[in-house]
Amino acid sequence: MTDGSATAVGLKRVKMRMITAVAVMFTLTCSGSFGMEDIIGSSGPGLTMVMLLVLPFLWALPMALTSAELGSALPEEGGFYRWVRRALGEFWGFQAGWWWQLSLYVDTAVYVALTLDYMAGWFDMPGWVRWLIGFGIILIFAYINIRGIDITGWVLTAIQVIVIVPFVTLIILGFAKAQVSPLSPFIAEGETFFGAMGLGLAVAMWMYSGYESMSTLAGEIERPQHVIPRALLINMGIVIPFYVLTTAAGYMAVGEWSSWSTEGGEGAIDFIEAGRAVGGGAVAGMLIAALVAGNLGLFTGYLATGSRPAYVLSKDKLFFRWFGKEHPKYGTPYRSILFMALLNSVLIIGSFSFLIVIDVFLLMFAYMTILTAMIVLRVKEPNLERRFRIPLPTWALIAWFVPFFGIAILALFTNGWAYFVGGCVGVLSGPAAYLIFKSRYHGVELPDTLLVSKDAAGTLPLPTPAAEEV
Amino acid sequence: MRKAAMVLAWLAGLCILGIGIWLLVAQPSIEKDWLGVWVEEMEIGSPFDMGGAATITGIVALVFAGLTFVGALLIPTRFAVAGVLIVVLDMLACLGVAMSPDPKLGVIVWAIPGLMMGFVGFLLGMELQRVQEPEGIAELE
Numbered sequence: 304m305t306d307g308s309a310t311a312v313g314l315k316r317v318k319m320r321m322i323t324a325v326a327v328m329f330t331l332t333c334s335g336s337f338g339m340e341d342i343i344g345s346s347g348p349g350l351t352m353v354m355l356l357v358l359p360f361l362w363a364l365p366m367a368l369t370s371a372e373l374g375s376a377l378p379e380e381g382g383f384y385r386w387v388r389r390a391l392g393e394f395w396g397f398q399a400g401w402w403w404q405l406s407l408y409v410d411t412a413v414y415v416a417l418t419l420d421y422m423a424g425w426f427d428m429p430g431w432v433r434w435l436i437g438f439g440i441i442l443i444f445a446y447i448n449i450r451g452i453d454i455t456g457w458v459l460t461a462i463q464v465i466v467i468v469p470f471v472t473l474i475i476l477g478f479a480k481a482q483v484s485p486l487s488p489f490i491a492e493g494e495t496f497f498g499a500m501g502l503g504l505a506v507a508m509w510m511y512s513g514y515e516s517m518s519t520l521a522g523e524i525e526r527p528q529h530v531i532p533r534a535l536l537i538n539m540g541i542v543i544p545f546y547v548l549t550t551a552a553g554y555m556a557v558g559e560w561s562s563w564s565t566e567g568g569e570g571a572i573d574f575i576e577a578g579r580a581v582g583g584g585a586v587a588g589m590l591i592a593a594l595v596a597g598n599l600g601l602f603t604g605y606l607a608t609g610s611r612p613a614y615v616l617s618k619d620k621l622f623f624r625w626f627g628k629e630h631p632k633y634g635t636p637y638r639s640i641l642f643m644a645l646l647n648s649v650l651i652i653g654s655f656s657f658l659i660v661i662d663v664f665l666l667m668f669a670y671m672t673i674l675t676a677m678i679v680l681r682v683k684e685p686n687l688e689r690r691f692r693i694p695l696p697t698w699a700l701i702a703w704f705v706p707f708f709g710i711a712i713l714a715l716f717t718n719g720w721a722y723f724v725g726g727c728v729g730v731l732s733g734p735a736a737y738l739i740f741k742s743r744y745h746g747v748e749l750p751d752t753l754l755v756s757k758d759a760a761g762t763l764p765l766p767t768p769a770a771e772e773v
Numbered sequence: 774m775r776k777a778a779m780v781l782a783w784l785a786g787l788c789i790l791g792i793g794i795w796l797l798v799a800q801p802s803i804e805k806d807w808l809g810v811w812v813e814e815m816e817i818g819s820p821f822d823m824g825g826a827a828t829i830t831g832i833v834a835l836v837f838a839g840l841t842f843v844g845a846l847l848i849p850t851r852f853a854v855a856g857v858l859i860v861v862l863d864m865l866a867c868l869g870v871a872m873s874p875d876p877k878l879g880v881i882v883w884a885i886p887g888l889m890m891g892f893v894g895f896l897l898g899m900e901l902q903r904v905q906e907p908e909g910i911a912e913l914e
Binding site: 392393394398618619620719720721723724725727728730731732734735737738739741742744745746747748749750 | 810811853856857860861863864867868870871876877879880887891894895897898899901902905906907908909910911
């Protein structure tokens with residue numbers, strides 16, 4: 304029935320095994336615990352453990368379950384852009400897509416830059432060599448993306464094996480050689496509870512983000528309403544213990560909480576140093592490989608998901624038409640992928656850290672519109688077929704989402720005033736862009752059917768016989 | 774929504790006019806350390822002093838006010854253009870605030886007109902969604 308052939312929409316739909324989908328989701332939401340070091344060093348180990356255990360229920364789970372429910376109801380290419388558009392109209396759908404897309408354009412370059420920075424730590428290389436290597440990395444993974452999300456999925460699966468094995472090794476050896484309690488000290492010495500929490504909260508939020516990302520690929524996966532929600536929920540069950548156990552084991556083996564940092568330098572401790580302490584150069588080497596692979600995985604995964612909103616906006620005649628073309632052979636939005644790759648190859652040239660300013664703002668605003676759309680659809684379309692439905696009444700969902708909104712708003716103010724204002728600039732680009740593109744291209748009307756590729760027989764994906772409680 | 778946007782645009786313009794006059798008359802001491810906080814927080818660029826900063830920013834504010842009034846006048850007939858103009862002015866002003874010696878104070882000063890101008894953009898965007906005829910139906914299969 305489904306041979307993955309390209310349809311009239313132009314996108315090729317592929318069969319994705321659950322393990323591949325989970326690997327893709329793990330890439331987008333985790334890809335290693337690197338980054339946790341900063342939370343330990345700024346908030347204190349005990350508070351870090353509490354945040355890692357509590358925050359997912361206030362931050363990650365709302366987005367993950369929202370993505371599962373709406374992904375099962377509206378499994379359309381473009382994902383959350385479509386959900387917001389259906390709930391709140393074209394303007395707000397565009398805002399969500401635009402803000403998220405913009406943040407991803409910068410984000411993906413960061414992962415390549417981090418990889419290059421790490422390599423520069425081992426080898427002395429002139430700037431142009433650094434850039435050339437980065438450009439090569441970008442081209443390779445852009446090519447993989449253009450070949451198709453099935454191949455991308457396999458590559459990401461292999462990458463995550465390289466990421467997970469060293470951390471599992473660290474968990475085993477770290478607990479075996481534990482010297483200190485993971486809860487001591489509870490908060491960073493010299494800080495108040497809220498002060499300590501504020502320092503690590505932004506990183507913890509970042510580590511628990513990304514659950515909406517895979518939704519943009521829904522139109523290219525067979526039975527997305529089955530695959531993606533399940534992958535989401537399986538992944539949550541993996542990521543939370545992964546973060547908690549790796550962080551606990553790493554810290555317990557080494558201690559010295561105030562030295563934990565991703566910045567490196569004299570006396571700094573990170574997971575690689577923790578690995579060296581418990582397993583010598585071999586484990587440290589494995590973790591270095593995990594760091595590099597993890598960043599490359601993040602780049603590849605977000606190049607895949609992050610290129611889709613521009614493509615879908617273009618198909619909806621709300622963006623440059625150039626972006627809305629599919630590869631004639633591979634059935635992927637190759638121009639959108641290429642543009643993102645080329646933009647990244649420019650961004651890795653210099654220090655673009657000032658652009659990361661807008662990242663948090665854009666993502667927080669996009670997230671808030673997605674959760675708002677969730678509630679609006681529950682109210683506006685209560686009978687929309689939801690193959691997975693969060694087992695909570697709408698009023699309870701609203702109550703549960705309140706802390707999420709509070710955290711998102713708090714995040715806007717955590718980085719300083721220059722960051723705050725810079726972020727406002729990013730957010731304001733949304734309405735300006737809509738006014739320009741809508742005036743120029745006018746948009747399209749969407750019938751109330753799914754924008755999902757049909758299979759070779761020309762039929763839409765069959766619904767599952769009964770609502771699934773995953 | 775156009776009417777609401779127009780009212781907000783006029784009010785924003787008046788606020789900016791007030792800010793400009795205040796800068797020119799009160800001449801606050803803002804010459805030193807432009808980009809200082811920016812460099813401290815974002816580690817890019819070099820701080821600099823700007824002689825006559827109060828006069829310069831006051832004049833810029835008056836120009837911004839004038840352009841905002843132009844935008845307000847355009848709303849009834851060319852509201853998309855007006856919306857882009859007003860939002861872009863807001864973005865430029867935000868950049869100026871971020872580069873100023875005291876962005877926190879700048880945010881406080883710019884908060885009201887900035888928010889109003891932002892709302893203008895959002896209102897006019899929703900208005901455009903309402904009135905602009907789409908071009909055909911999406912290709913779905």
